[in-house]
Each structure stands twice: as C-alpha cells, then as structure tokens.
Amino acid sequence: MNAPFPSTPGTSGNDPRLPLKLLIAAPRGFCAGVDRAIEIVERALQKYGAPVYVRHEIVHNRYVVDSLKAKGAIFVEELDEVPDDAPVVFSAHGVPKAIPAEAERRKMLYVDATCPLVSKVHRQAERQIEKGQHILFIGHAGHPEVIGTMGQVPEGRITLVETIDDVAELDFGPDDDLSYLSQTTLSVDDTRDIIAALEARFPQIVAPKAEDICYATSNRQAAVKQIAASCDLVLVIGAPNSSNSLRLVEVAERLGTTAYLIQRADEMDPAWLEGIGTIGLTAGASAPEELVREVVDRLSDWRLVEEEVIAATEENMIFKLPRQLTD
Incomplete structure (x- = not known):
C-alpha cells in the first residue's frame, strides 16, 4: 500500500x-459543532483533571478520539461504565433524554456536547409531540444521532423512515396528524426525494420550520x-x-x-x-x-x-x- x-x-x-x-x-x-465538542472535552480535562469520561465517540474520527485519549479522556458506550464521582461528557451526536436523567439521578457531573443544530431538532420533536403529531423521522437506523433524537419523545410517537420505499409501507391515513424531521447529516438530494414522497402520500404532513440538514x-x-x-x-x-x-x-x-x-x-x-x-x-x-x-x-x-x-x-x-x- x-x-x-x-x-x-x-x-x-x-x-x-x-x-x-x-x-x-x-x-x-x-464544522462548528465538532470544534465545540472537542473543545468541551479539552476544557473539561483542564477544569476537572484527568480522567474525563466521554459517552460514545465525541465525534466519529479515530485520530481525534486517540488524541483526546492521550490527554486523559476515557471513552465508554454506556453511562454505567462511568464512576459516580467522575465527570462525563455526552457526544456531539446527542443522547436520549433518559441519559441525562440517569446522570442527574446519580448526581453525576456531566457536560452536554450535543451539537446545537442537533439540539434544535430535539426541541422541534418536543414541540411536534406537544401538538399531538406523530413524527416521521428521516434517518439511518442505529446512528447515534437517530437514537438520541428518537429518545426525546415517548415510545410509539415517532417512526423511522430510511428510504422512499419505507414511505410506501407506512401505515397512516389522511386523517392522521403527522409531521416530519430529519437527521442533520443526510444526503441533501436523498432527503429531498423522501420528503417529496412523504408530502405526496400524506398531504397533511407538517414540515419543520427550517431544514434539519445542517x-x-x-x-x-x-x-x-x-x-x-x-x-x-x-x-x-x-x-x-x-x-x-x-x-x-x-x-x-x-x-x-x-x-x-x-x-x-x-x-x-x-x-x-x-x-x-x-x-x-x-x-x-x-x-x-x-x-x-x-x-x-x-x-x-x-x-x-x-x-x-x-x-x-x-x-x-x-x-x-x-x-x-x-x-
């Protein structure tokens, strides 16, 4: 090679x-969200001293993760791997509501490095649920951002849509109160096509106030x-x-x-x-x-x-x- x-x-x-x-x-x-997330870990290390735990990779890059490990960051997948008395940072991708709730229950010191543009999607999801809408969420199954966003709302109130073919399989009718949101890191062209399919099949569907793709x-x-x-x-x-x-x-x-x-x-x-x-x-x-x-x-x-x-x-x-x- x-x-x-x-x-x-x-x-x-x-x-x-x-x-x-x-x-x-x-x-x-x-991007600005990644710059911010990395600086959050570095500042947490300066303020609290090593080790600082990070739930999930702070951003998806091995070079960055290894650089932060060398400075004293410890990366884990779940909160139960973090001692009660250790500071923990949540990754830029965002986490389900249950994660900070569990950290507060354990009286942990935590810092949320969720990208503000992902947090904006979280707030939109909450507002759509408050209006009684069922959310159709465009994204990739298993991605941390998708898990985090779907974890902002009660179970059963949000449905993942990955492809145009998924739109045809949705079991909703013309009287259902629907809205949609999308993962922030999707293909602009693919997402546009899926949204067009959703709007064609469900004319009543409510769009977010602004495009979710960052x-x-x-x-x-x-x-x-x-x-x-x-x-x-x-x-x-x-x-x-x-x-x-x-x-x-x-x-x-x-x-x-x-x-x-x-x-x-x-x-x-x-x-x-x-x-x-x-x-x-x-x-x-x-x-x-x-x-x-x-x-x-x-x-x-x-x-x-x-x-x-x-x-x-x-x-x-x-x-x-x-x-x-x-x-």
Whole structure:
C-alpha cells in the first residue's frame, strides 16, 4: 500500500514524478459543532483533571478520539461504565433524554456536547409531540444521532423512515396528524426525494420550520458537487461510521466520479493514481485539517502535485461553550 509510485519521466525538468492536479474542496473538515465538542472535552480535562469520561465517540474520527485519549479522556458506550464521582461528557451526536436523567439521578457531573443544530431538532420533536403529531423521522437506523433524537419523545410517537420505499409501507391515513424531521447529516438530494414522497402520500404532513440538514453537511456536499465533474477520482477523508463523510462519497459517485473513503493517508493505494490526471480531495465534518495535509504530502511523494482550492461558500459559524466550562 505504501510503496512509492513507479518512477515515470515527468514533465517538470528532471523530476521523475508525473504531474497531478489536486482540487481541494472548501469548505471541508471540522464544522462548528465538532470544534465545540472537542473543545468541551479539552476544557473539561483542564477544569476537572484527568480522567474525563466521554459517552460514545465525541465525534466519529479515530485520530481525534486517540488524541483526546492521550490527554486523559476515557471513552465508554454506556453511562454505567462511568464512576459516580467522575465527570462525563455526552457526544456531539446527542443522547436520549433518559441519559441525562440517569446522570442527574446519580448526581453525576456531566457536560452536554450535543451539537446545537442537533439540539434544535430535539426541541422541534418536543414541540411536534406537544401538538399531538406523530413524527416521521428521516434517518439511518442505529446512528447515534437517530437514537438520541428518537429518545426525546415517548415510545410509539415517532417512526423511522430510511428510504422512499419505507414511505410506501407506512401505515397512516389522511386523517392522521403527522409531521416530519430529519437527521442533520443526510444526503441533501436523498432527503429531498423522501420528503417529496412523504408530502405526496400524506398531504397533511407538517414540515419543520427550517431544514434539519445542517449547514456544514449541505456546504460540504455542495463543494464536492463543484469539483467532482472535473476530477478523475475523489478522495474523502472520514471514518466509516461518519454519516456526513459517507454522504460525500455518494455525492461524487452520483456525478459519475469514482470516490474512496479513507481515514488516513496510509490507506491510499498508489495504483489508484494510474491514468489519473486530476484528483478531488475533501474531508468530512469530523476530520481535522492535519489529515488533509497528510494526504497531500503522501500524494506529493508519488506525483508532482499542483494544488487548487475550490471554494463553494465561506463558513463563519461559531457555537458557544456550556457556561459551566466558561465561568
């Protein structure tokens, strides 16, 4: 996997490397919610000292998780793995209501790092239930954000919808009071199609006041759309359990461009570059810029790289930290 690309006479003086055009998407990488979640863990370590427990991966990126482990964070899957007297942070994906309720019952010190845009969906779910509506929730089964959002409402009041085919199987009628919400990290195009199917089948369904897919997910997908058609190959840096990263691969592939999801540069195969003149590069919202540069450096070992950043939009979102860490 890590062998140097076979030397072939290039076009730049005596440099044996072939030229490679590298289109780097912008925006890419960390979003405001991820920045905030990581800073919450780091500040909790500074304030309370190690160890600080984190329920579930704070964000879906092994590099980030390992970096925080080295600073004293301990990652667990369930609250019962955390001692009563230890501080615990809830991940950016959000948790069911039962989790903070259990932490309060145990008188635990906890900090909620749920992304504010996910928290917004939670509040919308509560309001829809208060209005007597049954929620059709568009998302991927088993994803932590889906588990957290579905755990905001009483059992039996929310139904998961994963595909357009699921819409046809729903057992509701024209008189049922329905509303919908969606996971924040979905494919913009897929979600639009599912919503259209829901509205066609249930004209009475109530939409949320604003789109649930977060700005960072939409922006990163738009940036990939802007570069994919000009590329022979697109590389997406992200974890295999990162929903927003997987969606970036799908976006490129739908435009007819081969795309690979990688976590680190050492997962690249130099054979991928055979016959390739232009590569697109992006990173999911949980992947740090260090990993982008790592990939660029590895590509530069094999080819004579010419970088160009293609900006679809600018981001300047900043989320406030919990008051307990700023006082």
